[in-house]
Amino acid sequence: MENERSRALLEDAARRAIAYRQSCDARPVAPPAEALDAISRFVEPLPENGTADEEVLALLDEVGSPASVAMAGPRFFGFVIGGSTPVTVATNWLATAWDQNVVMHEVTPATALLEQVALDWLVDVLGLPSGTGGGFVTGATVANFTALAAARHRVFEDAGWDVEADGLIGAPVLKVIVSEEAHPTLFKSLGMLGLGRERVVRIPVDGQGRMIAAQMPPIDGPTIVCTQAGNINTGAFDPIGDICDAVKPSGAWVHVDGAFGLWAAASPPQAHLVAGMQNADSWATDAHKWLNVPYDCGVAFVRNPSDLASAMAITADYLVTDSEQRNPSDYTPELSRRGRGIDVWAALRSMGRSGVAELVSRCCRHATRFAAGFTDAGFDVLNEVVLNQVLVSFGDEVTTRRVIDEIQRDGTCWCGATVWQGKTAMRISISSWATTENDVETSLDAMLRIARRLVD
Ligand SMILES: Cc1ncc(COP(=O)(O)O)c(C=O)c1O
Structure with missing residues (x-):
């Protein structure tokens, strides 16, 4: 009886989820006002007593689904967040049903192994040094x-300081060098590490937001240099190879924030953008962006895995951490967590190297087409479109924001606003597997129709 009820519930969830996914193409990308009004139904006192599982699921679907933004659909261009391919949603469901806590290899060998395979494949497809x-x-x-x-561990250890044991008070001076256009979350990470959001040397950027390597200061003492593959506005890349050549001989650690841009390495037409990045020491990326797996899935890579383990590994008498095999929790801040590497394994197993290359290059072709469409119509594209990012201005700030608001209201597609190097622009980011040429043309038609109406 209990089995029957749980089967019916899970089948109902699958049916509702499938219906939702299939509606994403036809529905407005932004939720309608009535749907947003209805979310107030979620606001209620904690129920004293339970509710039937079927009712809980039905409430979530009936109120939540219409109020969600169609980020899983083909015409959401608001942020560089990708979608989620059907196979990764499917394997994510199955892995959720497994409910594995991927801490120790000895306890969950299958998921630990799947994650190891996924990591090795990522190192391969992204062209990182073998052994990373x-x-x-x-x-x-x-x-x-x-x-x-991991960087903090290595540079302090080289300076004779055990930062994990002794912390930062009294530690040798550590210089952190960043780009003037580093992503805000990089500063947040530095703050969380006790290195300071503001205690950084900022290197000026060029007209596309690329760090100017010639402005790098001399390296003297413990130093971490943070570079960027993929500027959040323009998609531009810091000259990572040149920076590595300039600073690594003096012992600096070079990190690459490649949240979305690292995927350029997987696509032959774009790979030149990351030239030399394999000489860095660490890299960060998101699989929930361009690899199109469900949230949440980021990946930290470190050339020498023992630097990462020195920063992250812990043990306790109740844990089995002395395995011969790689223990997942030795390499992450978390102890307990889901096996998010399974989604990566599924994406790479289903697409293969050529599929990932095609996904990345297809999105870049879409970006080029958007840029050409706006330029041909007489609007200003502010950036060199080298990747998947397009910045369009419709004139002054007020007009540009009015056009963007109207595009969002129209619902054919969704783009957001940004201010880049002092100019307000609409930002188009293409990273979803689901976006077709037809979606690009449909979106372009809608955006140009609105822009022509609102721009004198
Ligand atoms: C360059 C860069 N770094 C870091 C991040 C933060 O990524 P997440 O939102 O997955 O934490 C982003 C997000 O867009 C990004 O573009």
């Missing part, structure tokens, strides 16, 4: 944090 280690974390924010914890 890493861990699966919630996103690029935590991937930056995790990789920079």
Whole structure:
């Protein structure tokens, strides 16, 4: 009887989820006002007594589904967040049903092995040095944090200081060098590591947001240099190879924040953008962005896995941490967590190397087409479109924001606003597996129709 009820519940969930996914193409990308009004139904006092499981699920679907943004659909271009391919949603469901806590190899050998395979495949597809280690974390924010914890360990150890044991009080001076256009979450990671959001040397950028390597200060003493693969506005890449050449001989650690841009390495037409990045010491990326797996899935990579383990590994009498095999929790801030590497394994197993390359290059082709469409119509594209990012201005700030608001209201697609190097722009980010040429043309038609109406 209990089995029957749980089967019916899970089948109902699957049926509702499938219906939702299939509606994403046809529905407005932004939820309608009535659907948003209805979410107030969620606001109620904690129930004294329980509710039937079927009713809980039905409430979530009936109120939550119409109020969600169609980020899983083909025309959400608001952030570089990708979608989630059907196979990764399916394997995510199954892995959720397994409910494995991927801490120790000895206890969950199958998921630990799947994550090891997924990591090895990522190292391969992204062209990182063989032997690179890493861990699966919630996103690029935590991937930056995790990789920079390994960096902090290594540069302090080289200076004769045990930062894990003794902390930062009294530690040797450590210089952190960042780009003026580093992503805000990088500063947050530095803050969480006790290195300071503001205690950094900021290197100026060029007209595309790339760090100017020639402005790098001399390296004298413990130093971490944070570079970026993929500027959040323009998609531009810091000259990572040149920076490595300039600072590594003096012993600096080079980190690459490649939340979405690291995926350029997987696509031959774009791979030149990350030239030399394999000479860095650590890298952060998101699988929930361009690899199109469900949230949440970031990855921290460190050239020498023992630097990461020195920063992250712990043990306790009740844990089995002395395995011959790789223990997942030695490489992540978390102890308990889901096996998020399984989704990565599924994505790579289903797409293969060529599928990932095609996904990345297809999104870049879509970006080029968007840029050409706006330029041909007489609007300003502010950036060199080298990857999947397009910045469009519709004139002054007020007009540009009015056009963006109207595009969001129209519902054909969804783009957000940004201010980049002093100019307000609409930001188009293409990273979903689901976006077709037809979606690009449909979206472009809608955006141009609105822009022409609102721009004098
Ligand atoms: C360059 C860069 N770094 C870090 C992040 C933060 O990633 P997440 O939101 O997955 O933590 C982003 C997000 O877009 C990004 O583009």
